[in-house]
Amino acid sequence: MSLWKYFRKGKILEKKQLDLLVALQDLDMMIEEISEMKRLGFSADREDELLKAREDLAAKIKKPLLYSYEKLKKRYKRAIVPVKEDNTCLGCFIRLPTSMSSIGRTDEEVIYCEGCGRILYWLT
Amino acid sequence: MTNEDLLIYFDEQLFLPDLLAKTKDDLFEEIVDQFVKVKYLKSREIVLEMLRQREKLGSTGVGKNVAIPHGRTTSASDIMIAFAKSKNGIEYDAIDGKPVNLIFMIIAPPQDENNMYLPLLGKMVEVLNKSKNRNKLMQAETFDEFMEILSKG
Numbered sequence: 001m002s003l004w005k006y007f008r009k010g011k012i013l014e015k016k017q018l019d020l021l022v023a024l025q026d027l028d029m030m031i032e033e034i035s036e037m038k039r040l041g042f043s044a045d046r047e048d049e050l051l052k053a054r055e056d057l058a059a060k061i062k063k064p065l066l067y068s069y070e071k072l073k074k075r076y077k078r079a080i081v082p083v084k085e086d087n088t089c090l091g092c093f094i095r096l097p098t099s100m101s102s103i104g105r106t107d108e109e110v111i112y113c114e115g116c117g118r119i120l121y122w123l124t
Numbered sequence: 125m126t127n128e129d130l131l132i133y134f135d136e137q138l139f140l141p142d143l144l145a146k147t148k149d150d151l152f153e154e155i156v157d158q159f160v161k162v163k164y165l166k167s168r169e170i171v172l173e174m175l176r177q178r179e180k181l182g183s184t185g186v187g188k189n190v191a192i193p194h195g196r197t198t199s200a201s202d203i204m205i206a207f208a209k210s211k212n213g214i215e216y217d218a219i220d221g222k223p224v225n226l227i228f229m230i231i232a233p234p235q236d237e238n239n240m241y242l243p244l245l246g247k248m249v250e251v252l253n254k255s256k257n258r259n260k261l262m263q264a265e266t267f268d269e270f271m272e273i274l275s276k277g
């Protein structure tokens with residue numbers, strides 16, 4: 001890959017940022033369900049390990065993006081929602097325009113649902 | 125939740141009766157790769173990371189040669205369970221220190237319509253607590269045999 005391509009609009013950075021944000025949400029969901037895991041009889045005592053991992057991961061995400069994630073999380077519980085192959089937002093179930101999904105599928109930009117405002121994550 | 129209710133979460137494409145993996149890490153990769161291959165998951169790395177973080181919290185090797193690695197991930201749209209079996213057993217850092225032969229990997233999306241994820245996990249624990257079921261599962265070679273055992277569990 002040429003350097004020029006790398007620097008172009010910083011898009012590769014965005015892709016990585018979205019992946020980090022998705023990993024952060026996966027961690028948050030895990031932390032949220034620790035007590036249920038224990039109730040089911042699973043070993044889940046090292047909560048401190050997860051909180052530390054969350055802190056390290058959050059530190060790698062750009063502040064404005066992290067802020068918008070936290071804000072959405074407060075409002076909806078899940079800030080990022082998967083988009084299925086039929087182009088529906090799994091948060092509010094609106095059909096997303098095809099133009100949006102062709103950009104979204106490349107994962108090069110962080111895209112917000114025009115229906116509910118959640119961050120979209122294309123699965124296909 | 126009945127045993128019959130469990131069946132819809134399994135798929136023949138996620139039935140791995142003879143794992144090649146010899147370590148816990150390889151086991152995760154082998155099963156997650158199959159999820160990705162059959163398009164139930166988008167991102168291999170994100171899901172592997174989630175599963176490894178889950179192990180930090182405490183081992184999902186629940187003892188008696190059984191492991192139930194599990195988690196929600198933004199990279200999935202439906203709940204699915206993969207079944208894998210290792211004939212020789214894999215060192216898993218299980219709570220009783222025993223190697224693992226029977227593996228049920230449960231992957232769930234951020235939100236599932238009827239909130240089935242936790243009841244499903246509970247049901248799997250219940251089924252696998254019975255030694256009769258574990259013994260039968262060790263013998264299952266085909267997907268049909270496997271489903272038969274689960275439905276009666």
Ligand SMILES: [Zn+2]
Pocket residue numbers: 089090091092093094113114115116117118
């Ligand atoms: Zn939406």
